[in-house]
Amino acid sequence: MEITQTLLLLPTLFLFFLLSGQQGLLVSAAHRHHTPRHLFDWQPTKLFVFGDSYSDTGNNRKSEASSWKYPYGITFPGKPSGRFSDGRVLTDFLAKFIGVKSPLPYRFRKIGVQHLKYGVNFAHGGTGVFKTLVLDPNMTTQIDFFQNLIKNDSVFTPKDLHFSVALVTVSGNDYATYVATNGSVQGWQPFITSVVNQLTVNLKRIYDLGVNKIVVIALEPLGCLPQSTAEFSFQKCNGTENALVGFHNLLLQQAVAKLNNETNSSSFLILDLYTSFTSVFKNKGDLAGSIKFENPLRPCCVGVSSGYYCGSLDANGAKKYTICQNPKSTFFWDNSHPTQQGWRAVYSTLRSTLEELYTN
Numbered sequence: 001m002e003i004t005q006t007l008l009l010l011p012t013l014f015l016f017f018l019l020s021g022q023q024g025l026l027v028s029a030a031h032r033h034h035t036p037r038h039l040f041d042w043q044p045t046k047l048f049v050f051g052d053s054y055s056d057t058g059n060n061r062k063s064e065a066s067s068w069k070y071p072y073g074i075t076f077p078g079k080p081s082g083r084f085s086d087g088r089v090l091t092d093f094l095a096k097f098i099g100v101k102s103p104l105p106y107r108f109r110k111i112g113v114q115h116l117k118y119g120v121n122f123a124h125g126g127t128g129v130f131k132t133l134v135l136d137p138n139m140t141t142q143i144d145f146f147q148n149l150i151k152n153d154s155v156f157t158p159k160d161l162h163f164s165v166a167l168v169t170v171s172g173n174d175y176a177t178y179v180a181t182n183g184s185v186q187g188w189q190p191f192i193t194s195v196v197n198q199l200t201v202n203l204k205r206i207y208d209l210g211v212n213k214i215v216v217i218a219l220e221p222l223g224c225l226p227q228s229t230a231e232f233s234f235q236k237c238n239g240t241e242n243a244l245v246g247f248h249n250l251l252l253q254q255a256v257a258k259l260n261n262e263t264n265s266s267s268f269l270i271l272d273l274y275t276s277f278t279s280v281f282k283n284k285g286d287l288a289g290s291i292k293f294e295n296p297l298r299p300c301c302v303g304v305s306s307g308y309y310c311g312s313l314d315a316n317g318a319k320k321y322t323i324c325q326n327p328k329s330t331f332f333w334d335n336s337h338p339t340q341q342g343w344r345a346v347y348s349t350l351r352s353t354l355e356e357l358y359t360n
């Protein structure tokens with residue numbers, strides 16, 4: 001099985017004990033007045049990115065990842081670019097928001113200030129905070145790479161880091177791995193706790209290296225990803241899986257509040273993808289009505305049968321997937337990742353939270 005074809009496997013999650021009603025209680029962003037940015041003395045100039053396929057822009061090896069195969073990248077940049085989408089991903093939208101170019105993947109770095117001007121993207125599709133099915137740099141190792149650039153290669157100064165934002169995505173690969181390698185019902189609660197604890201250690205480490213603002217995603221509703229909704233003909237989400245997500249997000253919210261308290265700062269910010277995704281599903285698009293998805297749960301690009309994925313070819317090179325007419329009309333691109341238009345709709349719901357980057 002080509003693991004990187006579908007990075008968030010999560011075929012079966014058994015949990016019966018987890019809270020219901022916890023999801024969606026995260027950080028409802030206060031609608032801030034949109035104060036002109038130039039009124040603040042802090043304007044970021046660099047973005048550092050850690051995590052998985054929700055933020056990777058090309059760190060996966062070309063020989064292994066579906067993100068380097070047609071039809072990935074057909075919308076932007078027009079050919080596969082290592083992004084797990086038809087086009088731009090969350091990283092690109094966040095970079096645009098803070099006013100920098102999307103930083104180069106670490107794999108393409110050349111030591112030299114010019115190449116690292118906008119920061120570095122260390123995120124690697126398929127990874128998690130722990131070892132996953134993809135044998136690639138976990139988040140600890142990604143932060144080690146960052147630390148080496150700072151401490152060993154002196155590429156970034158403390159001032160650079162002060163004027164920096166970090167994006168951290170953990171979108172479910174640790175849980176997919178848990179399901180594939182253990183899956184014990186009793187083990188869920190301690191496992192989720194250990195994932196969030198490790199994530200918290202990672203966030204603190206990025207802060208201690210000097211990054212001023214650290215943005216971390218809350219888990220998206222895993223039970224609404226096409227890999228989970230296919231059995232319901234993409235008509236409804238799996239609530240059992242979403243309850244699991246609710247527990248992760250509750251712990252994350254508590255951990256981030258504690259970090260902000262302990263550091264006497266508002267450096268840590270949650271981007272609540274759970275609420276964003278579900279709001280887009282409910283509205284069948286963005287709030288402004290400029291983006292529309294007829295059935296937001298139905299993906300654009302899917303394998304023709306089980307065992308095949310978006311981008312799969314058979315031994316004769318024949319396509320084993322189907323692709324929709326217009327990727328702009330679907331929220332999901334493949335089994336687990338949004339389209340560029342999907343990310344754009346999500347981003348529109350996150351803008352008011354992101355304004356908080358500019359407060360102390």
Ligand SMILES: *[C@@H]1O[C@H](CO)[C@@H](O)[C@H](O)[C@H]1NC(C)=O
Nearest residue numbers: 011012013014015238240241
């Ligand atoms: C939902 O997800 C759970 C956990 O993965 C699974 O056991 C169940 O079969 C799925 N479907 C329904 C209808 O709950």
Ligand SMILES: *[C@@H]1O[C@H](CO)[C@@H](O)[C@H](O)[C@H]1NC(C)=O
Nearest residue numbers: 129130131138139140141198
């Ligand atoms: C991350 O990966 C490294 C290298 O494989 C390993 O030594 C380390 O224990 C891993 N860290 C975690 C938290 O799993």
Ligand SMILES: *[C@@H]1O[C@H](CO)[C@@H](O)[C@H](O)[C@H]1NC(C)=O
Nearest residue numbers: 144145147148149151152153
């Ligand atoms: C630090 O830099 C030295 C000299 O460039 C190199 O030999 C060493 O491997 C680096 N250490 C790490 C941990 O990357």
Ligand SMILES: *[C@@H]1O[C@H](CO)[C@@H](O)[C@H](O)[C@H]1NC(C)=O
Nearest residue numbers: 181182183184186187188190
């Ligand atoms: C699976 O989870 C159970 C419950 O937490 C744990 O006791 C057991 O050691 C785990 N097995 C593996 C192989 O990780």
Ligand SMILES: *[C@@H]1O[C@H](CO)[C@@H](O)[C@H](O)[C@H]1NC(C)=O
Nearest residue numbers: 257258259260261262263264
């Ligand atoms: C921060 O932590 C301290 C010490 O635990 C506690 O007394 C204080 O109430 C906390 N402040 C907030 C805003 O949570």
Ligand SMILES: *[C@@H]1O[C@H](CO)[C@@H](O)[C@H](O)[C@H]1NC(C)=O
Nearest residue numbers: 260261262263264265266360
């Ligand atoms: C936290 O910040 C407040 C306001 O700036 C300051 O008065 C206080 O001394 C700080 N506390 C610590 C522990 O840094």
